[in-house]
Amino acid sequence: xxxxxxxxxxxxxxxxxxxxxxxxxxxxxxxxxxxxxxxxxxxxxxxxxxxxxxxxxxxxxxxxxxxxxxxxxxxxxxxxxxxxxxxxxxxxxxxxxxxxxxxxxxxxxxxxxxxxxxxxxxxxxxxxxxxxxxxxxxxxxxxxxxxxxxxxxxxxxxxxxxxxxxxxxxxxxxxxxxxxxxxxxxxxxxxxxxxxxxxxxxxxxxxxxxxxxxxxxxxxxxxxxxxxxxxxxxxxxxxxxxxxxxxxxxxxxxxx
Amino acid sequence: xxxxxxxxxxxxxxxxxxxxxxxxxxxxxxxxxxxxxxxxxxxxxxxxxxxxxxxxxxxxxxxxxxxxxxxxxxxxxxxxxxxxxxxxxxxxxxxxxxxxxxxxxxxxxxxxxxxxxxxxxxxxxxxxxxxxxxxxxxxxxxxxxxxxxxxxxxxxxxxxxxxxxxxxxxxxxxxxxxxxxxxxxxxxxxxxxxxxxxxxxxxxxxxxxxxxxxxxxxxxxxxxxxxxxxxxxxxxxxxxxxxxxxxxxxxxxxxxxxxxxxxxxxxxxxxxxxxxxxxxxxxxxxxxxxxxxxxxxxxxxxxxxxxxxxxxxxxxxxxxxxxxxxxxxxxxxxxxxxxxxxxxxxxxxxxxxxxxxxxxxxxxxxxxxxxxxxxxxxxxxxxxxxxxxxxxx
Numbered sequence: 035x036x037x038x039x040x041x042x043x044x045x046x047x048x049x050x051x052x053x054x055x056x057x058x059x060x061x062x063x064x065x066x067x068x069x070x071x072x073x074x075x076x077x078x079x080x081x082x083x084x085x086x087x088x089x090x091x092x093x094x095x096x097x098x099x100x101x102x103x104x105x106x107x108x109x110x111x112x113x114x115x116x117x118x119x120x121x122x123x124x125x126x127x128x129x130x131x132x133x134x135x136x137x138x139x140x141x142x143x144x145x146x147x148x149x150x151x152x153x154x155x156x157x158x159x160x161x162x163x164x165x166x167x168x169x170x171x172x173x174x175x176x177x178x179x180x181x182x183x184x185x186x187x188x189x190x191x192x193x194x195x196x197x198x199x200x201x202x203x204x205x206x207x208x209x210x211x212x213x214x215x216x217x218x219x220x221x222x223x224x225x226x227x228x229x230x231x232x233x234x235x236x237x238x239x240x241x242x243x244x245x246x247x248x249x250x251x252x253x254x255x256x257x258x259x260x261x262x263x264x265x266x267x268x269x270x271x272x273x274x275x276x277x278x279x280x281x282x283x284x285x286x287x288x289x290x
Numbered sequence: 291x292x293x294x295x296x297x298x299x300x301x302x303x304x305x306x307x308x309x310x311x312x313x314x315x316x317x318x319x320x321x322x323x324x325x326x327x328x329x330x331x332x333x334x335x336x337x338x339x340x341x342x343x344x345x346x347x348x349x350x351x352x353x354x355x356x357x358x359x360x361x362x363x364x365x366x367x368x369x370x371x372x373x374x375x376x377x378x379x380x381x382x383x384x385x386x387x388x389x390x391x392x393x394x395x396x397x398x399x400x401x402x403x404x405x406x407x408x409x410x411x412x413x414x415x416x417x418x419x420x421x422x423x424x425x426x427x428x429x430x431x432x433x434x435x436x437x438x439x440x441x442x443x444x445x446x447x448x449x450x451x452x453x454x455x456x457x458x459x460x461x462x463x464x465x466x467x468x469x470x471x472x473x474x475x476x477x478x479x480x481x482x483x484x485x486x487x488x489x490x491x492x493x494x495x496x497x498x499x500x501x502x503x504x505x506x507x508x509x510x511x512x513x514x515x516x517x518x519x520x521x522x523x524x525x526x527x528x529x530x531x532x533x534x535x536x537x538x539x540x541x542x543x544x545x546x547x548x549x550x551x552x553x554x555x556x557x558x559x560x561x562x563x564x565x566x567x568x569x570x571x572x573x574x575x576x577x578x579x580x581x582x583x584x585x586x587x588x589x590x591x592x593x594x595x596x597x598x599x600x601x602x603x604x605x606x607x608x609x610x611x612x613x614x615x616x617x618x619x620x621x622x623x624x625x626x627x628x629x630x631x632x633x634x635x636x637x638x639x640x641x642x643x644x645x646x647x648x649x650x651x652x653x654x655x656x657x658x659x660x661x662x663x664x665x666x667x668x669x670x671x672x673x674x675x676x677x678x679x680x681x682x683x
Binding site for chain 1: 306471585
């Protein structure tokens with residue numbers, strides 16, 4: 035059991051998670067932002083480590099990644115910044131990033147370091163199930179890390195079942211087949227998709243992400259899933275002055 | 291085929307489909323259907339017909355007499371420069387547009403660097419009356435303005451890629467993002483033997499016509515089944531893979547792939563991927579790519595926009611690792627001089643990409659009866675500005 039598993043066992047609905055890019059807007063604010071988010075009541079965090087070619091991301095997160103890279107953000111530096119993570123933050127933490135930086139760091143070493151600093155799970159959008167199962171699943175298991183898989187409206191039932199089997203904390207439902215930062219457009223077919231997933235009675239809880247930017251979209255997502263993830267909308271807030279002070283108000287605007 | 295792809299999409303350690311879940315249905319649809327479609331008799335018939343009547347195939351295998359004398363061997367040029375639209379890129383574009391039609395797709399997207407693949411794609415979309423959107427780095431659009439105009443004239447929409455370094459790799463990222471947002475009605479025509487499986491295999495099959503013809507043509511010329519050497523330039527590697535394809539299993543044939551060293555392999559301005567790269571993941575496949583210690587993709591440099599790519603196709607990475615092909619590199623200067631030499635000795639102005647392969651001839655030792663095939667992948671019209679500036683014509 036890691037912190038994520040515990041969270042999902044004790045709290046079943048209205049969970050709020052926030053994504054932000056490590057090293058943005060300032061190189062050394064990774065932990066300060068995490069602390070502020072915990073204080074504001076967020077249930078768990080996704081900390082992105084930047085990549086030069088983030089194909090699943092829209093302009094907002096691309097921009098934050100490029101800025102972070104320009105400021106010198108690396109995987110090594112992220113682990114350095116997270117050394118005191120568990121002295122300052124208690125909520126579950128996920129790392130999110132693309133596969134190539136992890137492969138270069140060494141997947142086994144990455145998992146070990148993540149566990150050492152107190153990370154609970156990893157999201158790697160471009161790591162396929164086949165490669166994960168064949169080459170890396172043991173590293174995740176040995177370090178008690180959850181690997182989070184994505185599901186889109188186009189993912190087949192058979193594949194969702196397989197993902198459910200390989201997951202051990204939650205499944206990340208994409209609100210639409212899109213890159214990050216779009217609008218949650220709950221049309222008939224999307225509701226049908228959420229209902230279809232709900233009716234499958236999966237072993238793992240689901241959390242909805244991509245396009246969650248305000249209270250309305252958060253509430254809608256929570257009708258169908260255990261919670262929702264806000265990314266681009268929060269990264270935009272970080273562009274403003276005194277962003278740390280504005281965090282509580284922002285979180286209240288999503289989940290009063 | 292001994293060096294072909296396995297069922298999981300791998301060539302030895304390289305390949306696979308490292309794609310986000312959003313792209314899975316698109317790529318899976320292709321994976322399940324591409325072999326059935328391209329092996330279908332009706333497809334083959336239409337493909338062959340278009341290659342013959344529209345592209346102008348077979349492209350000649352030209353015995354270059356003055357080059358043969360100079361280099362002391364029988365030198366042949368495979369004349370892909372004579373294809374409609376001026377390069378080998380059209381072979382793949384024709385194959386993929388026919389495939390897209392059979393998949394019921396209504397919209398085509400593509401990435402382009404120098405614009406050759408973009409022009410080829412815009413051309414086949416005009417031919418079939420299908421909407422075409424080409425992503426091109428903002429920097430490349432300035433460098434290759436005539437090709438941007440050609441694409442527009444052919445009815446395509448050219449969208450500038452403004453992210454990252456604003457060149458080919460970013461155009462590829464933007465095309466992938468478009469495909470994520472339009473998963474049902476759109477087909478992505480990748481221009482090289484790169485990307486997630488099945489693209490590297492599919493594009494190699496469409497380009498394999500180059501070596502299929504060359505093998506038969508060499509026999510007509512010389513009575514011999516096999517050449518001693520086959521040379522081609524490599525960016526992503528599609529003309530090279532097409533040129534190598536039907537010689538891969540003939541182990542006596544020495545395959546030479548020529549990368550762009552730019553201003554020199556150690557100059558910090560180079561695109562010599564096998565010299566400067568390490569194993570990793572780029573644009574959906576495990577391959578060799580130029581990257582920092584932290585795994586960030588490095589922006590390559592070459593005077594030739596078509597070779598200016600930070601990776602190579604996964605099959606090339608495999609052929610490199612197991613030593614089935616030799617990977618060498620040639621600088622901007624060497625390539626431009628080779629382009630001039632080819633112009634003045636054979637009356638053919640080659641694309642600067644292809645000139646890299648010619649430059650390698652200078653560094654090789656041949657026996658008098660060696661048969662050597664060089665892939666002349668494209669013509670140099672698009673590069674006149676660069677040649678003019680370099681030689682001060």
